[in-house]
Amino acid sequence: MEQLRFSHTPKIWLILALLGAAIFLVSCGNTPEITATPSPEFECPELTCPKPVSYEELWSSSAHADTTAEAFTHWDEDDPQEIPVECAKCHSRPGFIDFLGVDGTKEGIVDNPSDIGTTVTCFVCHNEITMVLDDVTFPSGVRISHLGPEVRCILCHQGRASxxxxxxxxxxxxxxxxxxxxxxxxxxxxxxxxxxxxxxxxxxxxxxxxxxxxxxxxxxxxxxxxxxxxxxxxxxxxxxxxxxxxxxxxxxxxxxxxxxxxxxxxxxxxxxxxxxxxxxxxxxxxxxxxxxxxxxxxxPIAFDASTYPYFFVDINDDGEINAEEAISENNYNxxxxxxxxxxxxxxxxxxxxxxxxxxxxxxxxxxxxxxxxxxxxxxxxxxx
Ligand code: HEC
Ligand code: HEC
Ligand code: HEC
Ligand code: HEC
Ligand code: HEC
Structure with a gap:
């Protein structure tokens, strides 16, 4: 579809209109067809025709692009306002780039705290290191080799303990x-x-x-x-x-x-x-x-999945967690x-x-x- 060029002959317009209708019929109600970002020459022949969904759009709708998420804003009120070395790898663009060594720093560790305000952007996953990376070391120290492009995902979603x-x-x-x-x-x-x-x-x-x-x-x-x-x-x-x-x-x-x-x-x-x-x-x-x-x-103990550190003293011993209990000062100890x-x-x-x-x-x-x-x-x- 990226190859389509517009000519001014009416016949072509008719063909394009039919094509538009066809695309509309095929795409509407189904999962939109996924293609690379359309070239600038491409214009949708019909107003009702849904444009092909680009990688950019797919990514923008994802959790990785959510600038307001707790996972990307957790450090916004900190002093100094930065993401510490032990968190930066998975919670910021510069942290992951630092971990990979793409910024010229040592590979496999995060050297510096990171600026706040970034997400998991295209460059995080698409750079010269991720292109060839095929192994990943887990928190247990076990290294798994011969993996594919999913190594990127595992590097951030591998957890922090074993x-x-x-x-x-x-x-x-x-x-x-x-x-x-x-x-x-x-x-x-x-x-x-x-x-x-x-x-x-x-x-x-x-x-x-x-x-x-x-x-x-x-x-x-x-x-x-x-x-x-x-x-x-x-x-x-x-x-x-x-x-x-x-x-x-x-x-x-x-x-x-x-x-x-x-x-x-x-x-x-x-x-x-x-x-x-x-x-x-x-x-x-x-x-x-x-x-x-x-x-x-x-x-007595109670759990709240959404409040760190998750386990608290169940002060009133009712088996449930309440707002007074789920506070860090009341962590189970x-x-x-x-x-x-x-x-x-x-x-x-x-x-x-x-x-x-x-x-x-x-x-x-x-x-x-x-x-x-x-x-x-x-x-x-x-x-x-
Ligand atoms: C190995 C990668 C990794 C490291 C290191 C890491 N995190 Fe996370 N963290 C994640 C991922 C991935 C998520 C997203 C969870 C999800 O939604 O599936 C997350 C989610 C969070 C959230 C969002 C709320 C929640 O609990 O889901 C907070 C807050 C958070 N992490 C804090 C921290 C802090 C503080 C540090 C450093 C002490 C840290 N993380 C280190 C990977 C990491
Ligand atoms: C969380 C990681 C991640 C992010 C973020 C990401 N991509 Fe990808 N992308 C991948 C993986 C994995 C593949 C499939 C394997 C490969 O081609 O490397 C891929 C494939 C692609 C391809 C090649 C498609 C093909 O079929 O050959 C393009 C183009 C692309 N991405 C563009 C983008 C753009 C543009 C962005 C930002 C808007 C982006 N990606 C963000 C992980 C990511
Ligand atoms: C190519 C075939 C195949 C596809 C595609 C597939 N699975 Fe499976 N899945 C299996 C087989 C086979 C097992 C059983 C593995 C075993 O227990 O040894 C399984 C097991 C599972 C189980 C565990 C079931 C149990 O009783 O323990 C879940 C849940 C599951 N798959 C979810 C999914 C989801 C979600 C998808 C799509 C995103 C998916 N699978 C796609 C073949 C497939
Ligand atoms: C067999 C299919 C299958 C495979 C393979 C798989 N996942 Fe999942 N994953 C699921 C399903 C099903 C869920 C449940 C969430 C849902 O229903 O949307 C899930 C949930 C998740 C979530 C949490 C999403 C949320 O809503 O909080 C993350 C993060 C995740 N997977 C990462 C990974 C990573 C990283 C890998 C590779 C190591 C992986 N998954 C491999 C099927 C799969
Ligand atoms: C640089 C670290 C990083 C990389 C690389 C990464 N993720 Fe994530 N991922 C995160 C963080 C942080 C979140 C939480 C974002 C949020 O809450 O909005 C997340 C969220 C998710 C979620 C949604 C969880 C939810 O709560 O809805 C899924 C699913 C997921 N990632 C899968 C993947 C897959 C698949 C890949 C590889 C293609 C990948 N991630 C690569 C850090 C990463």
């Missing part, structure tokens, strides 16, 4: 009694970790209990899906239409997808999507964490090693809304083991 981070914090304080609370032990936040889940125990991003086996990469048949098989790299939207090639579901709600017919949560329903099996176990884990905190530690491990996993899954599709087996295993360890009832449950 089994080792949790275990080292416990060992570092010489805590030998799993049930003894320590006021020095702090909560460990996996942070946004969707990019690690598909690799499972290859990169140990969840807390993996000793002596248990965990699912590695989540393979579909022979196939390991990279991020871009399911997410559009510019709009970030899920390519829902591609799921129906292999899955039977209503075509819109991917949470209804299910392959495995084991009744993991023991509710007798093996028709519900695997997402709901995971939700049940996640909910059971929360209740078990609350019982343990109250009965074994003697300090009597962690025992056992409670920390389970809470790390609970929060991990809360912060990967795609866990059911990223690696259902790994997540179900992690939930089952966390529940069993913290004293939850697993009699009716099944571990993959």
């Amino acid at each position: 089994t080792d981070t949790v275990e080292e914090a416990i060992l570092g304080l010489d805590l030998t009694d799993d049930d003894a609370p320590s006021d020095e032990l702090e909560f460990i936040n996996s942070h946004s970790i969707s990019g690690a889940t598909p690799f499972g125990s290859q990169v140990n991003a969840a807390f993996e209990y000793k002596g248990r086996q965990y699912q590695g990469r989540f393979e579909r048949g022979e196939d390991f899906f990279d991020c871009l098989r399911c997410h559009d790299q510019h709009s970030l939207e899920l390519k829902v239409e591609t799921c129906s090639e292999c899955h039977t579901f209503n075509g819109t709600d991917v949470k209804d997808i299910r392959v495995d017919t084991t009744d993991f949560d023991g509710d007798g329903d093996i028709q519900e999507g695997i997402a709901y099996e995971i939700e049940s176990l996640h909910e059971l884990l929360y209740r078990a964490i609350q019982v343990y905190a109250k009965e074994t530690i003697g300090n 009597t962690w025992s090693p056992r409670l920390l491990r389970a809470a790390y996993n609970y929060n991990y899954i809360s912060h990967d809304p795609g866990a059911f599709a990223h690696n259902s087996d790994y997540i179900l295993q992690v939930l089952f083991d966390s529940l069993a360890d913290i004293g939850g009832d697993t009699d009716d449950l099944h571990r993959p």
Whole structure:
């Protein structure tokens, strides 16, 4: 279509009008056709004709371009007004460029704090380094090689902790009694970790209990899906239409997808999507964490996914979180090693809304083991 040139003969206009109508019919109501940015010569022959959607437009509508998002404005009121070295890589354009070494600084680390006010722009993903990058090192130290263009995604969505981070914090304080609370032990936040889940125990991003086996990469048949098989790299939207090639579901709600017919949560329903099996176990884990905190530690706990550091003292002991409780001064501060491990996993899954599709087996295993360890009832449950 970029090749179209306008001539002044009426016949051409007629053809163009018909073509316009055809494009309109094909495009309207369907997902708009995706092409590169149209060349300047191209004009839409009919007012009603939707223009091809450019990469620019797809990107502008995405979370990566959202200048108002908390993920890009969190540091706006700080003094000095800058994004610190440990946050800049994933939360700013200059930080990622610095990490890659495109700005002439050392590769693989962020050297400088970054200016505020940027997002994940075209250059973040399209530069001379990202073009050839094919490996990524996870917070566990495990390096995965021979990857494709999705390396960029994983670099920012890999999370910030692993089994080792949790275990080292416990060992570092010489805590030998799993049930003894320590006021020095702090909560460990996996942070946004969707990019690690598909690799499972290859990169140990969840807390993996000793002596248990965990699912590695989540393979579909022979196939390991990279991020871009399911997410559009510019709009970030899920390519829902591609799921129906292999899955039977209503075509819109991917949470209804299910392959495995084991009744993991023991509710007798093996028709519900695997997402709901995971939700049940996640909910059971929360209740078990609350019982343990109250009965074994003697300090009730509650969770709020949207307020850092997520776990707070449940002051009125009603099992719910309220606005007075969800404040940083009231952060939960009597962690025992056992409670920390389970809470790390609970929060991990809360912060990967795609866990059911990223690696259902790994997540179900992690939930089952966390529940069993913290004293939850697993009699009716099944571990993959
Ligand atoms: C390895 C990459 C990475 C690092 C390093 C990182 N973040 Fe994030 N952070 C993310 C990603 C990715 C998201 C987006 C989460 C989503 O919406 O899926 C995010 C989201 C956030 C949000 C938005 C609210 C939320 O919780 O989702 C805040 C606030 C935030 N990060 C703070 C920080 C701070 C503070 C630091 C430094 C101490 C930091 N981040 C370091 C990757 C990172
Ligand atoms: C979050 C990362 C990311 C951002 C931001 C991003 N892209 Fe891309 N883009 C990709 C990936 C991944 C591909 C596919 C692999 C490749 O070609 O490198 C791609 C492909 C492309 C292609 C080649 C398409 C093809 O089929 O060969 C163009 C052109 C492009 N992007 C333009 C842009 C423009 C313009 C912007 C900014 C408006 C942008 N991209 C922002 C990740 C990104
Ligand atoms: C430089 C770091 C960076 C890179 C590279 C990056 N992301 Fe992101 N991504 C973020 C941050 C930060 C957010 C949160 C933005 C917001 O809340 O608006 C985010 C948001 C998202 C979201 C939406 C989450 C939501 O809350 O709606 C998806 C999906 C996503 N990214 C997927 C990808 C994919 C796929 C790629 C690779 C093509 C990629 N990201 C590359 C940092 C990055
Ligand atoms: C099998 C398909 C599939 C693959 C492969 C996949 N995802 Fe996802 N992802 C999903 C689904 C489904 C969701 C749930 C969100 C939704 O329904 O929109 C999701 C959610 C996410 C989110 C959170 C979006 C939000 O709304 O907060 C991020 C970030 C993300 N994925 C990043 C990645 C990254 C990075 C990779 C590659 C390592 C990846 N995904 C691979 C299917 C997939
Ligand atoms: C090429 C075929 C194929 C496509 C396309 C595909 N999947 Fe899958 N998917 C599979 C297979 C095979 C499995 C089972 C893997 C296993 O458990 O060994 C699976 C498993 C799943 C599971 C876990 C089900 C369970 O019971 O544990 C979810 C959720 C899922 N896929 C979501 C998606 C989504 C969302 C998309 C589209 C973005 C998608 N899949 C596209 C083949 C596919």
